[in-house]
Amino acid sequence: MAGVQDMGEKIKIWFRFVPREGWFPQDTEGLWATKLSEDTARVENIPFLQDGVAEGDVVRYQTDSDGLHWAAGQVGSAGNCTIRVVPVPTGPLGGSPQAVHERLSPFGLGGEVFSSDFPMVAFTVPAGTDFAGVKALLAQGQTQGWWHYEVGCGTRELWDA
Template sequence: MIKLWFQFVPREGWLPYDTEGLWAMPLTEDTARVANVPFLQDGVAEGDVVRFITNDDGRHWACEWVEASGNCTIRVLPSPNGPLGRSAQAVYEQLAPFGLGGESFSSELPLVAFTVPAGAGLGQMKTLLTRGQRDGWWHFEEACITDAWRSA
């Protein structure tokens, strides 16, 4: 495994980072398959293939998206004053019926990033996410979505 670095412009009102390192499985001398879900980088999902360059200090920097995995990246942040409080675990429990893989950012910021595989009950998941946001449970964002997600 290698650490694959992404650089981006930080979003106003969001985390102040301008890089994110994701684990990746090398495929060729300049391509790798992303092996975990991104918290900050938009437009990439676990399983996507990315081309990279290696700089003088040995860091591998993503420079081109090569192949989509068909997976989506959805991020969920529980509303501190909502029914789930600041519990990332409660977010996992609500989405457990969909069998999603995900990771939590930190206990201070209970952001949960999920990898949503194609065919994972996309319509039902979108309904639950939308209802949860409307009812004040969480905020969610579609960080990397597919046509299947859009049409569900």
């Protein structure tokens, strides 16, 4: 039984998913989270692989016999979105994650780089961001060969922008 003193501790929540063809072979991703109750936690970092969840979302989890915490569903959305951007190595940005950050910096987005071998940048796009502007820049960058991108978690606010 978790005590009151355990609330607020950082734990790793594991997500299971079916690997995508031509993508990474992993079928799990661990995300840091802040424990809110015996079986809920708030996601504290950006998912690189898991779709349908964004930083700030609250998830329910179950703890297995090995002490691993496995996501069992989303409880609440923070209204944030997850966007992943991969710079084109032969494009104008030269595969630079820093250049991707610079292009998206006017929107104040926080992002994390997957690795130096694969410079995918995962961004949290907070609720209330200029979603139309972000979408226009992402489309422009893809058209001009700067990057490829995907929305890992979108909200109605993003889709309707």
